[in-house]
Amino acid sequence: MNPDATVVIAGAGQGGFQVAASLREHGHTGPVVLIGDEPGLPYQRPPLSKNFLLHPHTQIELRPRSFYERRRIELRHARVASVDRSTRHVRLTDGQTLAYDHLVLATGARNRTPPIEGIALDGVVQIRTRADAERLRARLSAASCLAIIGAGFIGMEVAAAAAKAGITTTVIEALHRPMARSVSVATSTHIADLHRAQGTTLCLGRTVVRLEGDPTGAVTGVRLHDGSVVPANLVVVGVGVAPAVELASDAGLDVGDGIRVDAHLGTGDPHISAIGDCAEFPNPHTGTRTRLESIQNAVDQARCLAARLTGTPTPYTAVPWFWTEQFSTKLQIAGLEQGHDDSTILGDPATGSFSVLLFKNELLTVVESVNAPADHAAARRVLAADRPLRRAETAVDGFSLVQWARRNQDRTAAAHDAVDVSSR
Known part of the structure; x- marks a missing residue:
């Protein structure tokens, strides 16, 4: 890629931000356009389910505005609606059209919404964005009993924050231990004991039949498959995410459990790459194609891609790592x-x-x-x-x-x- 080429980045999360920053670190001089559909500056997501819920002044912005100005990174508050690969243009939701020499898809993932009766009741929330976390924080201050559907990382982190706030909390999980898809029995048991010691109730091996509501449309509880009802005037749903691949699919790119890329994070189009939560890549550590939802993966892939685009190609081989803080x-x-x-x-x-x-x-x-x-x-x-x-x-x-x-x-x-x- 020429040093003066235009790079357009679809997605202003941690991965998209890091591509832009790393391109400048590697000496790229051409236009870099970072497109994200949330207001404000790019920010970190991990604190949203932790400190940010309890402390509204927690700083989560990745860099101040001056950082983007000094490095000539253009921030656009919109979303890429479509990609025209033949002309190398993207159309934005604000009606603008941008030309690119290279397009980076860092579109991330979106929360899964389970097909549960009552999911649209008032008081049923999910958490993915800063705005989601701010709404949840406001509701936590008025909640007397919280139910969390899903005992993954997000669910258990929210449970820890709620316990710190003194809210009666019940976590409901279809599997028989928390974070069962991610950690061993020993670690899972330790986390479960930690939460129980803080007063959290764990309903493990239970499935949700429906959410109960009152005549005003507000949630009042969670009915389980055994007929019992968990009282709740606030319900947080955290049952995983799905990769945001529609943009790539509509553009005719290969899609599986994510946008399929090669070892250098390139798609079948030499002018388009994909990174982060939305990308399915060949994992040298497992010998399988993998899609990871982690900050480490997004950042390391962004750095790897920026190095390739500026003339130092190396395959992506980083060891994946993850973390969570609870209590x-x-x-x-x-x-x-x-x-x-x-x-x-x-x-x-x-x-x-x-x-x-x-x-x-x-x-x-x-x-x-x-x-x-x-x-x-x-x-x-x-x-x-x-x-x-x-x-x-x-x-x-x-x-x-x-x-x-x-x-x-x-x-x-x-x-x-x-x-x-x-x-x-």
Whole structure:
């Protein structure tokens, strides 16, 4: 791509922002247009279900307005309505048409709305945007009993915030433990115990039949499949998201569980790339095509793409990692759970600081660290290394993931030095 080429970025979330910022960091001099359909400046989403709910003055903007002005990043408050690949133009919802040399699709994802009777009742909310979080915060201040449908990361984070605010809270989940799709039994059990200790009721293994309302159309409770009703004058629905792929699909791009891209994040059109929550990419760590919903993935893909567009192409190989904060507990996950057949625990869950190591075919694939940031940092290095950690190596007394990572790094450095000497 020429240094003076026009780059249009559809989506002003963390990934879209990072593409724009990284293009300038890599010396791109041409126009960069960042298009987002929310008012204000691009912001972080993770705090929306945490501190932002309790503290309205929490700063979530990624950068001040002066940042965009100094780096000549044009912010457009609209949405890309359609893409004309033949002429390389996008049409915006405000009626404007923009030409591009390269188009980046960073359209993210949108909340799934389950087909539950009563879902449209007043007092039933979801959280995805800043405006959603502000509405939820206002309703929390007046709520006496809250029901949360879905015990994923978002649901459990909102439950923690509600408990801190002293609101009677019940979390309803169809599976038999919280965050079951994301973490091991040991970590899930620890999180469940943490919430119960703070007064949250967990209705696990229960499905929702319908939402009950009063004659005014306000929600009053959640009826479950066993006939019981969870009283609630506020219901938060958090049952996952779906990738926003309609723009790509309408433009004739290949779409699966996301916009399909190659190892360099390019689509079938050489002038269009896709990153973040909306992109399905070849994952070298699992050997499968993957779509991830995480800040790390969006940011790392954005940096990888910006490097390619400015002349330094490398395949996307970053180790995925995730995190959540609930009460005083920080859970950090390195790697991607694809089904494990063995595990071991470092530390003692009773102390509130431990790590769960998950293995598949004797090889380490995932590390879940609870209030153990050093283990998490080491896990990311271990999973990115050429030499995998085997289950048998962790069976020795006093095994330390941090020390193993350090020794392996030293061995790798020594091997590289030997190669350098032999090649002289």
